[in-house]
Amino acid sequence: MNLPDRFRDEEHLEEVMSQPSPALVERMKSLDGDLIVLGIGGKMGVTLGRQAVRAIREAGVKKKVIGVSRFSDESARKKLEAVGLETISCDLLDRAAVSDLPRCANVLYMAGRKFGTSGDSALTWAMNTLVPSNVAEHFTKSRIVVFSTGNVYPLTPVVSGGATEATPVAPVGEYAQSALGREKIFSYHAARHGTPLAIFRLNYAIDMRYGVLYEIGKQVWNEQPVDVTMGHANVIWQGDANTQALLALGHCETPPNILNVTGPETLSVRWAAQNLGRLLGKEAKIVGREAENALLSNSAKATKLLGYPRVSLLTMLEWTADWIRSGGRDIGKPSHFEVRDGKF
Numbered sequence: 162m163n164l165p166d167r168f169r170d171e172e173h174l175e176e177v178m179s180q181p182s183p184a185l186v187e188r189m190k191s192l193d194g195d196l197i198v199l200g201i202g203g204k205m206g207v208t209l210g211r212q213a214v215r216a217i218r219e220a221g222v223k224k225k226v227i228g229v230s231r232f233s234d235e236s237a238r239k240k241l242e243a244v245g246l247e248t249i250s251c252d253l254l255d256r257a258a259v260s261d262l263p264r265c266a267n268v269l270y271m272a273g274r275k276f277g278t279s280g281d282s283a284l285t286w287a288m289n290t291l292v293p294s295n296v297a298e299h300f301t302k303s304r305i306v307v308f309s310t311g312n313v314y315p316l317t318p319v320v321s322g323g324a325t326e327a328t329p330v331a332p333v334g335e336y337a338q339s340a341l342g343r344e345k346i347f348s349y350h351a352a353r354h355g356t357p358l359a360i361f362r363l364n365y366a367i368d369m370r371y372g373v374l375y376e377i378g379k380q381v382w383n384e385q386p387v388d389v390t391m392g393h394a395n396v397i398w399q400g401d402a403n404t405q406a407l408l409a410l411g412h413c414e415t416p417p418n419i420l421n422v423t424g425p426e427t428l429s430v431r432w433a434a435q436n437l438g439r440l441l442g443k444e445a446k447i448v449g450r451e452a453e454n455a456l457l458s459n460s461a462k463a464t465k466l467l468g469y470p471r472v473s474l475l476t477m478l479e480w481t482a483d484w485i486r487s488g489g490r491d492i493g494k495p496s497h498f499e500v501r502d503g504k505f
């Protein structure tokens with residue numbers, strides 16, 4: 162993979178982020194059927210859809226990739242259509258509308274709601290449990306990769322190496338509880354219909370325009386204090402997370418195959434702030450003291466099945482510093498990785 166030193170602009174970023182891996186191109190050669198991506202209009206979906214189309218083209222096979230969202234951001238729809246996806250505008254809360262969607266063999270389920278939960282938790286529960294029910298009842302004969310989150314686990318000791326798939330779930334706060342609800346509703350329908358699932362418990366995708374490194378870097382750049390109480394996190398390049406989600410179509414099982422997806426490192430927030438400070442020519446103002454536990458996942462199982470990420474942590478740090486220094490766009494959707502009480 163040819164990685165640039167920096168991104169010229171957002172189109173360059175999205176072009177690099179949507180490069181398919183050789184393993185994904187190979188996978189597309191043997192995968193049967195079309196793909197449908199539900200909730201494609203958000204932070205990850207646009208580059209996931211583009212990567213899928215590129216992998217299919219490079220594989221020299223014919224399949225459709227259909228992107229479904231409400232498309233509250235019309236530019237997302239335009240970008241997807243420009244790179245060769247079909248789009249369908251649909252509110253997935255509307256059961257009748259879901260029942261009209263084409264029943265593709267391969268489903269990536271990306272819709273969800275996190276922020277605003279503290280103000281309207283009923284909508285979060287509806288989004289994270291009713292929508293999965295609508296979808297799982299319609300796509301009973303498909304294989305489904307269900308995006309979920311490492312937030313279903315409790316905070317784990319930093320020295321433990323993070324929660325594994327065998328760690329008992331103990332979600333903190335209503336967003337995390339409803340995300341577990343999403344998994345359980347999918348699993349319930351999958352058990353009734355024999356639908357193969359991969360439950361994709363992701364921790365913190367890194368784009369340039371949002372994400373843990375961007376948030377830390379912005380604080381350092383603006384000479385604001387960096388609180389290190391949530392002292393550790395896991396991150397993965399968004400392009401790699403999307404590659405792994407598409408590869409997970411080959412690992413959908415009954416009962417569901419649970420996969421923790423993130424980078425291999427346990428990132429120290431203090432270390433990241435200091436290194437971003439070095440790259441930005443600023444001194445990081447560290448406040449607080451690292452807690453002994455943090456929201457951490459162990460991705461050893463997924464890494465064995467899906468491969469190591471292609472973009473390294475240091476590369477992500479260098480890109481992030483350059484993006485911030487050159488005034489790259491902030492999409493205004495912080496991860497709030499520092500939250501320890503589950504209130505989003």
Ligand SMILES: NC(=O)c1ccc[n+]([C@@H]2O[C@H](COP(=O)([O-])OP(=O)(O)OC[C@H]3O[C@@H](n4cnc5c(N)ncnc54)[C@H](OP(=O)(O)O)[C@@H]3O)[C@@H](O)[C@H]2O)c1
Pocket residue numbers: 199200201202203204205206229230231232233234251252253254270271272273274275288292308309310311363364365366367496
């Ligand atoms: N990004 C991360 O670091 C991260 C970490 C852990 C887990 N995840 C999970 O991974 C998934 C994808 O992440 P993301 O960051 O791309 O999420 P996102 O930005 O929240 O995107 C999800 C998209 O789903 C669409 N959607 C929401 N409600 C819908 C509805 N009723 N009908 C149709 N579409 C609807 C929305 O687009 P429209 O407005 O166009 O409908 C929304 O932008 C999410 O489920 C998220 O919880 C992400």
